Amino acid sequence: MQGTAKAHSNIALIKYWGKRNEKLILPANNSLSMTLDQYYTTTTVSFDPYLETDQFLFNDNQANEKERARVSRFLDQIRSLTKTNYHATVTSINSVPTAAGLASSASGFAALAAAASKALDLDLDKRTLSRLARLGSGSACRSIYGGFVEWQKGNRNDGMDSYAAPVAPSEHWNLAMVIACVDITRKNVSSREGMNASVRTSPFYQGWLTTVEQDLIKAKRAVLARDFEKLGSIVESNALKMHAVALGANPPIIYWQEPTLSVIEKVQALRKAGVPAYFTIDAGPNVAVLCEQQNVPVVHETLLEVPDVMNLKICYPGPDIA
Numbered sequence: 001m002q003g004t005a006k007a008h009s010n011i012a013l014i015k016y017w018g019k020r021n022e023k024l025i026l027p028a029n030n031s032l033s034m035t036l037d038q039y040y041t042t043t044t045v046s047f048d049p050y051l052e053t054d055q056f057l058f059n060d061n062q063a064n065e066k067e068r069a070r071v072s073r074f075l076d077q078i079r080s081l082t083k084t085n086y087h088a089t090v091t092s093i094n095s096v097p098t099a100a101g102l103a104s105s106a107s108g109f110a111a112l113a114a115a116a117s118k119a120l121d122l123d124l125d126k127r128t129l130s131r132l133a134r135l136g137s138g139s140a141c142r143s144i145y146g147g148f149v150e151w152q153k154g155n156r157n158d159g160m161d162s163y164a165a166p167v168a169p170s171e172h173w174n175l176a177m178v179i180a181c182v183d184i185t186r187k188n189v190s191s192r193e194g195m196n197a198s199v200r201t202s203p204f205y206q207g208w209l210t211t212v213e214q215d216l217i218k219a220k221r222a223v224l225a226r227d228f229e230k231l232g233s234i235v236e237s238n239a240l241k242m243h244a245v246a247l248g249a250n251p252p253i254i255y256w257q258e259p260t261l262s263v264i265e266k267v268q269a270l271r272k273a274g275v276p277a278y279f280t281i282d283a284g285p286n287v288a289v290l291c292e293q294q295n296v297p298v299v300h301e302t303l304l305e306v307p308d309v310m311n312l313k314i315c316y317p318g319p320d321i322a
């Protein structure tokens with residue numbers, strides 16, 4: 001009753017921001033992501049009739065109670081699909097320290113869903129696995145596939161049509177994302193809280209909904225045509241719109257820190273100097289800079305100049321879950 005899985009994280013090119021159903025984690029809009037080769041989680045789940053509670057070891061340490069409870073609630077959903085009521089030991093290792101806070105819930109819940117279903121011999125297809133991972137963390141449903149992935153929001157109330165589907169495999173385009181981790185010591189508003197507050201209180205949320213669909217269509221087309229500048233400009237503007245929605249919430253949500261803006265300025269300076277590079281930012285201060293493979297050295301060099309960037313990681317499209 002043991003299973004292991006490795007899932008790669010993903011960064012959204014067109015963001016998921018806002019839910020139409022909180023409990024089933026059904027999004028208000030489709031989203032598009034790139035799976036990352038360098039960020040992944042490897043998880044082993046062992047169900048054990050002698051355990052009295054679920055255990056969660058994360059990067060060789062006991063996870064805190066909040067994290068353990070979240071994992072346990074997710075396992076409850078898997079247990080409810082089967083006849084087992086055994087508890088489990090979950091051991092997860094992240095390829096990068098989680099303090100960097102980079103999309104680790106996406107790879108984390110995708111790996112957990114796959115490892116737990118292997119441990120229970122469920123033999124789920126990728127679509128079912130994607131739906132299951134979604135219940136742990138929305139963005140996790142996209143981490144089932146490598147390359148470029150779309151999460152279809154679906155329309156049904158039961159969520160059966162809300163899952164990810166591949167747009168293009170990793171070999172399609174060796175697009176690079178240089179990820180700049182900035183200071184992460186300050187406490188953040190989680191993406192869950194941030195998007196809920198945006199839906200409830202931001203006057204800009206309607207504007208988000210009326211433009212995101214077109215953004216996604218254009219971005220998908222640009223991925224398929226490998227049109228870098230078209231993709232980059234849509235990705236950047238989509239991320240800025242998401243942050244504008246959050247800034248408009250009441251109370252306002254500001255995810256950026258000083259170095260975030262410094263990285264943005266560097267990216268703009270790169271473009272002025274003739275190097276096509278574009279940024280995207282999730283619900284936090286870190287910046288992912290998109291560029292073509294031949295420009296990775298100059299982008300990397302330039303970002304190294306930004307004070308308070310703690311770590312730069314060069315990522316390319318990663319593989320499917322295994």
Ligand code: PMV
Pocket residue numbers: 011012014015016017031105106137138139140191192282283
């Ligand atoms: O799936 P969550 O709850 O981690 O939310 C992800 C939200 C963003 O990262 C900001 C956007 C996205 O589509 O990944």
